[in-house]
Amino acid sequence: MAVTRTLPTDESRALLELTREINAREVAPRAAADEAAGRFPREVFTTLGAAGLLSLPYPEEHGGGDQPYEVYLQVLEELAAGWLAVGLGVSVHTLACHPMATYGTPEQQAAHLPAMLSGELLGAYCLSEPHSGSDAAALSTKAAAEAEEYVLTGTKAWTTHGGVADFYTVLARTSPDGARGISAFLVDADTPGLSAAAPEHKMGMRSSPTAQIHLDGARVARERRVGKEGQGFSIALAALDCGRLGIAACATGVAQAALDLASEYARNRTQFGGPIADKQGIRFMLADMATAIEAGRALYLSAARLRDAGLPFGRQAAMAKLFCTDSAMRVTIDAVQILGGYGYTTDFPAERYMREAKCLQIVEGTNQIQRMVIARDLLRG
Numbered sequence: 001m002a003v004t005r006t007l008p009t010d011e012s013r014a015l016l017e018l019t020r021e022i023n024a025r026e027v028a029p030r031a032a033a034d035e036a037a038g039r040f041p042r043e044v045f046t047t048l049g050a051a052g053l054l055s056l057p058y059p060e061e062h063g064g065g066d067q068p069y070e071v072y073l074q075v076l077e078e079l080a081a082g083w084l085a086v087g088l089g090v091s092v093h094t095l096a097c098h099p100m101a102t103y104g105t106p107e108q109q110a111a112h113l114p115a116m117l118s119g120e121l122l123g124a125y126c127l128s129e130p131h132s133g134s135d136a137a138a139l140s141t142k143a144a145a146e147a148e149e150y151v152l153t154g155t156k157a158w159t160t161h162g163g164v165a166d167f168y169t170v171l172a173r174t175s176p177d178g179a180r181g182i183s184a185f186l187v188d189a190d191t192p193g194l195s196a197a198a199p200e201h202k203m204g205m206r207s208s209p210t211a212q213i214h215l216d217g218a219r220v221a222r223e224r225r226v227g228k229e230g231q232g233f234s235i236a237l238a239a240l241d242c243g244r245l246g247i248a249a250c251a252t253g254v255a256q257a258a259l260d261l262a263s264e265y266a267r268n269r270t271q272f273g274g275p276i277a278d279k280q281g282i283r284f285m286l287a288d289m290a291t292a293i294e295a296g297r298a299l300y301l302s303a304a305r306l307r308d309a310g311l312p313f314g315r316q317a318a319m320a321k322l323f324c325t326d327s328a329m330r331v332t333i334d335a336v337q338i339l340g341g342y343g344y345t346t347d348f349p350a351e352r353y354m355r356e357a358k359c360l361q362i363v364e365g366t367n368q369i370q371r372m373v374i375a376r377d378l379l380r381g
Contacts, residue, residue, distance in 0.1 A: 003256060003297075012071040018051060019075045023082035031083035031207075035352060038199075038206040040164055042122070044086055045093070049119010053079075054093055058101045062113035069242070069304040073249040077297070080253030084356045085207040087253055088363075089122075091246030092160045096123030096169045098239040099184050103227035112186060116167065124165035125243075126156035126213055127236055133158065134369050136171075137179040137233060141215060143172035148222050150174070150185065152193070152215040160363075162211030163196030165189055170215070171232050182232035186224045193218030204355030241317045243364045245307070248300040248320035251328035251360045252293060258328075258335035258353040259289045265339050265348075282338060289331045296324035315377040322370040328357040 007013045026047055034041055048054050056072040058064030065072075072094075080087025097116050100109060115121050132138040141154025152172050159168070168187045175181035187194060197212040227235050263286055266277035276282050303316035332354040336343035343350040361367050 007071060007074070012067060015053075015056070015065075015067070015071065016074060016078065019053060019078045022047065022051060022053070023078055027079065027086050028082035031085070032346075032349060032352070034207045035083075035085070036206075036346070040207055040209055041083075041086065042164065045089060045122055046119060048079075048086075048090065054090060054119045055097075055117035057094065058097060058113070058117055062101070062109055063117040064101075064113075068308040069245065070301055070308055073245055073300060073304050076246055076249040077253040077256070080250035081257040082253075083207075084250060084254055084360075085205055087250045088205070088247075089161065089208060091243065091250060092125060093123045094246060095239055095243040096125045096165075096167070098242055099169050099226045099235050100186060102238065103184070103231070103235050108186075108223065108226070121166040122161060122164065124159050124161035124168045124213075125239070126159050126168050126170040127240075128156065128158045130155060130157045130212070134366060136236060137182070139171060139173060139182065141170070141172040143174045143183060143185065143220075145174065145222075149219045150222065150225065152185065152187070152218040152220060154215050156213040156215070158200075158210055158363075159196075159213050160208060160210055162209055162213050163199065164209055168194070168213060169226070170213075171236050172215075174229050174232075177230070179233040180230050182236070183229050184226040184232040184235045185220050186226055187215075187218065187220055191218045191220065203358070204352065205359050237314075240364060241314045242307070244317040244321035244370070245300055245303055245313075247360055247364045248296065248303075248317075248324035251321075251324040251357065252296050252300065254353050254356050254360070255289070255293045255296070255324075255328040255331040258332045258350060258357075259286070259293060261348065261350055261353075262286065262289070262335040262338040265342075276338075285334050285338060289334055292327040292331060296320070296327045299323055315374055318365075318370040318373040318377075321364060322367050322374070325357070325360040326367060328360055329354075332357040 052065050056065035056067040060066040129139050143150040143152050166189050170185045170187050173181050174183040193216045195214045199209040199211045266282050269276045300320040303313050303320045306313035335350045339350050
């Protein structure tokens with residue numbers, strides 16, 4: 001079911017229609033088979049890049065779409081409804097571009113952003129480590145300054161697009177001074193000393209490779225440091241605020257897909273002399289599912305409008321990520337229940353939606369971390 005939306009311009013409405021066309025033609029039809037086989041759909045990202053959908057919130061002067069976040073997130077929701085591996089992949093690529101687009105010098109942006117935003121390259125974001133997931137300030141990957149280079153040594157974990165990305169935005173320690181000792185770097189995938197481990201074996205999102213990235217004396221030119229030395233942690237937090245909105249939109253897309261599937265099944269499945277959609281128990285479940293989705297969509301769009309207006313939105317981004325992903329988990333569980341035994345089989349995508357929703361409660365900061373972020377902001381003196 002196409003969701004009715006209010007978009008600010010004719011251009012944004014055309015973008016959403018283009019997204020739906022690509023979704024129907026290139027994305028949704030291959031999701032089940034590729035997920036079962038664990039195939040990464042790189043050519044889909046090439047198609048999205050050629051259509052301008054990998055660069056929507058970034059400046060037109062560097063090849064971006066110059067769209068507000070309010071529009072970008074709705075495009076992301078549509079993509080995730082078709083296939084989360086693609087929707088989440090676009091969100092991760094956007095996150096990987098954020099430090100350069102926001103903190104890079106004009107010279108750096110002119111040199112790097114056109115290729116990053118054109119779809120020619122695909123990005124990944126390296127913040128987490130095996131022993132410092134939620135506690136990002138405790139990361140231990142080192143970036144030692146030597147003449148005109150930094151030498152990066154350490155291991156990054158849970159890297160979406162690990163092993164298939166063309167560039168990595170890497171957070172590494174340039175001094176032992178806690179959060180103030182972290183810097184950001186743009187690192188090409190073919191940099192000597194950078195390698196990817198075998199992808200993790202996950203219960204969902206099998207078409208989206210997640211892998212450790214090993215940095216063994218990888219040399220990075222000084223002009224590839226993004227922002228000032230020691231500014232990396234604040235860069236990472238700013239990027240994560242934006243990334244959490246992306247996850248909220250993706251969760252809403254998965255939940256909408258699950259609701260659409262459950263509604264169609266309920267209309268067509270006959271039991272006890274009529275469609276199960278006539279049963280009050282089913283109707284109430286569908287009503288609750290739809291209400292949660294609408295509330296989540298309103299929450300992420302409200303946060304996006306704050307961002308577009310240049311106002312603080314970190315607390316609202318955490319709220320949106322928390323609410324939308326928890327709602328997606330409940331909605332997908334209910335979709336499996338409505339389909340009954342069929343919901344537990346791979347003949348229908350309900351079970352895939354449920355496995356995908358679980359991932360979204362964890363990535364970009366677990367939902368327990370989101371509660372900490374919200375409470376800290378509420379209680380700040």
